[in-house]
Amino acid sequence: MGLIDKLKNRTQRGKGRAKENAGRESGDPYLEAEGRKDRIAGGAKQVGEKAKDAAREARRTAE
Template identity: 80%
Template sequence: MGLLKKLKNSTQRAKGRAKERAGRESRDPYLEAEGRKDRVAGGVKQVGEKAKDTAREIRRTGER
């Protein structure tokens, strides 16, 4: 996975965690839900990138 994409996904997950925590502390269910959405979206993107990397590695191994 590209370093920039990995960093972007990690940043999105961290931002989501912070929003979720702030929403919980301020008792704002909308902010908490938005944070959860950001956190999950970052995780899903990261899983997708890892799947692409695995597919590339399998292709490379098959060519040898």
């Protein structure tokens, strides 16, 4: 399940970056802000996935 979640997070970050750039190019501050929000949310989720991976690895090495 972790790989699929990581791909979803990267996709969300990519879509957010595209929205942010589109908003910047078109002069639409709302689209730019929405893109920034999506990009940051995807990044935060990615950090959570990395923390889960680190916890799994710690448990595996402790056994």
